[in-house]
Amino acid sequence: MENSPLGPQPAAPGPALPLSAARAAVLDLVRAHRAPCTVDQLAGETGQHPNTVREHLEALVAAGLLEAAAGAPAGDGRRGRPAKRYRPAGQPLEAPGYAALAGVLAAEVARLAPDPAAAGAEAGRRWAR
Template sequence: MPTDATTQTSGMGPPGRRDVILQLLRASSEPRSIASVADELGVHPNTVRFHIDALARAGRVEQALGNSPGRGRPPILFRASRRMDPTGPTNYRLLASILTEYVAGRPDAAGIAAQLGRSTSAALMPSSAQGRAPSKTRAITELVELLAELGFEPEPADGPRTREIRLRHCPFQKLAEQHSEVICSVHLGLMQGALSAMRAPVTVDRLDPFVEPDLCVARLGRAPSLDRASS
């Protein structure tokens, strides 16, 4: 299965000097000085210092104070951090596929997916936008801004009479092609939840996927609370 664009490939060719330094620190039972690592590698201490500084900034290496044989400052030593590499290979697409396959097998897959989207969307909205009860125009503008941040490439809204939001990209296109019921329902729930968190007078009634090869359309309607109040 293809992996994320951010997935890094390891084991392809010899390790670089930075990797060698990290391996030496990992293999050592005690923290090591820059000078001792430089001596073992046969390079200048400044070269080792450059790479160790970069490893420390990435959280891969940490400082430790050595024992001073007399007066004065104890020597600064370094050891490998005992944690997994936060910048290492990732495969979120595999995780997304596993979760999507699981939801797709449930009896009410679309309903579950929409609820997941709604429960997540409030956390995506800035706190300043939540519960503010904006106008329809402002609510749609803020929803379009959120969708743009999430990678949907929405077209600008067409004024206060807007009845739809046109989306020119699906950030989960491969999964949507395989399980549109689940992925599109998640997207629908996200939009509904965002508008609900704003207490907007508008909602998204439905999402029509791939009405054109490069276009999905979110159809807008009155928020349910307004419908109930007017009935």
């Protein structure tokens, strides 16, 4: 590495550090879920202590592989902050209730339209425009 008039140049980035088997397993588990996961949920599925799972999750967030967001309050009178929910980085969050709404609307199209498949395709084209 040579010094320039502006000082030393940064070194070329090296290869990313490989994930441990345990951390890679947690990442794979989060990716396999359709919805964001909590620490308690993943701890139950892996058999690891919640603090261990939390450490893996936070390291995966720091590496840019996962994203974390505060979950909705439990609504059961429990105190404290809502649990964080983890999902693969870049995956859009599903708005609560939209899947159920989409199912109800699809059922109505199927019930009312003479050709439900064509009506659904046309609705999709209109939405895309």
